[in-house]
Amino acid sequence: MAEAGDPRRVAPAGWEVVRLRVVAVLESGQVKGYRQAAAVLQVAERSVGTWWRAYVHARHVRYTIG
DSSP states (O other): OOOTTOGGGOOHHHHHHHHHHHHHHHHHTSSSSHHHHHHHHTSOHHHHHHHHHHHHHHHHHHHHHO
16 A cells, blocks of 8 residues: 555656756766665666656757757
C-alpha cells in the first residue's frame, strides 16, 4: 500500500519539478554525478540518468535543428 510521501502519489506536474531540479543541479555542478543527485533529491539513480540523458538529447536536437 502506498503511504503519504510515496513517490507513486506525486502528480505529473510534481515530477516535472523534480526533473527540472535534477537537470539544474547536474548542469550547475552542485553535485558530482547521478548518485549524488539522486541522494540529494531523494529519487532513484536510474531516474536521474534517464532524465539527464533525455535533457541532453533534447538540447542536442534543438541545437542541430535550429
